[in-house]
Amino acid sequence: MPDSQQPSPPRLDWRSLSGQAGLDERELRAACRRRRYRRGDTVFHEGDPAGPFHLLDIGRVAVRLTTLLGDVSTIDILQPGDTFGEQTLIHGAGDRSATVVALDRVETLTLDAATFDELGARNPAVQRFLLMVLSNRLRATSHQLLEARFLSAEQRLAHCLSRLAHMFADESTDVIPLTQTDIASMTGVTRSTVNRLLHQAAADGTIEIARGRLRVLDAARLHHRARTI
Structure with a gap:
């Protein structure tokens, strides 16, 4: 069982992963095409034909899935240093498995399968880089499953808010x-439970609730709650 007093393990930045793989970041950037998105833009939709692999360089995006009941569910928020769309480098043709939406001004570095293969033919470190990206993704997913299995609703919400507060701390x-x-x-918590817990946090001055957003008033208290709840 994970220790609720321990913070979620940090995701490894793709820039550090490239260095660990022995791949020069400058070479990787030179092979990529930069794409820019405004807040609210959809990078791609679930079910779209497979496109390029994205290295998130600036901004944050939401990853969303359609449930079996037809509802749209946000499953993750990604920040600079994260990656998405890597399945296209493995499977080639196929469909996007999720929708990705820009939460603010976003810039990504994109790498299509053909360019990736050409780069890999010149430099074996490219393949190691992809393996490390996939390993990093698996590690994060495993931790999320452990949290869902062993932590209470209050603990999961506290961990989620603490991570989001850190992610948006530059605003x-x-x-x-x-x-x-x-x-x-x-967090895998019901909407009514989230509403109740957020209002408790608002009552003690930790956060402020507004329509469609939250504002962190006391980040230190939020981080402490995530470690000790």
């Missing part, structure tokens, strides 16, 4: 641009 207003429904789907 001058400390605003987390997510709805309570987003947070409920990310």
Whole structure:
């Protein structure tokens, strides 16, 4: 069972992973095409034909899936240093497995399968880099499954809010641009439970609740709660 007093393990940045794989970041960047998105833009939709692999360089994105009941569920928030769309480098043709939406100004470095193969033919470190990206993804997913299995609703929510507060800490207003429904789907907690727990946190001055977003008022208390709840 994971220790609830331990923070979630940090995801490894693709820039550090490239170095660990022996791949020069400058070579990787030179092989990529930069793409830019405005807040609210959809990078790609679930079910779209497979496209390039994305290295998130600037901004944050939400990853969303359609449930069996037809609802749209936010399953993760990614920040600079994260990656998405790597399945296209493995399977080639196919469909996107999720929808990715820009939460603010976003820039990604993209690498299509053909360019990846050409780069890999010149430099074996490219294949090691992909393996490390996939290993990093598996590690994060395994931790999420452990949290869902062993932590209480209060603990999962505290960990989620602490991570989001850290992720959006560079914003001058400390605003987390997510709805309570987003947070409920990310934590596997019911919407009503999230509403109750968030209002408790608002009552003690930890957060401020607004329509479609949260504002962190006391990040230190939030991080402490995630470690000790």
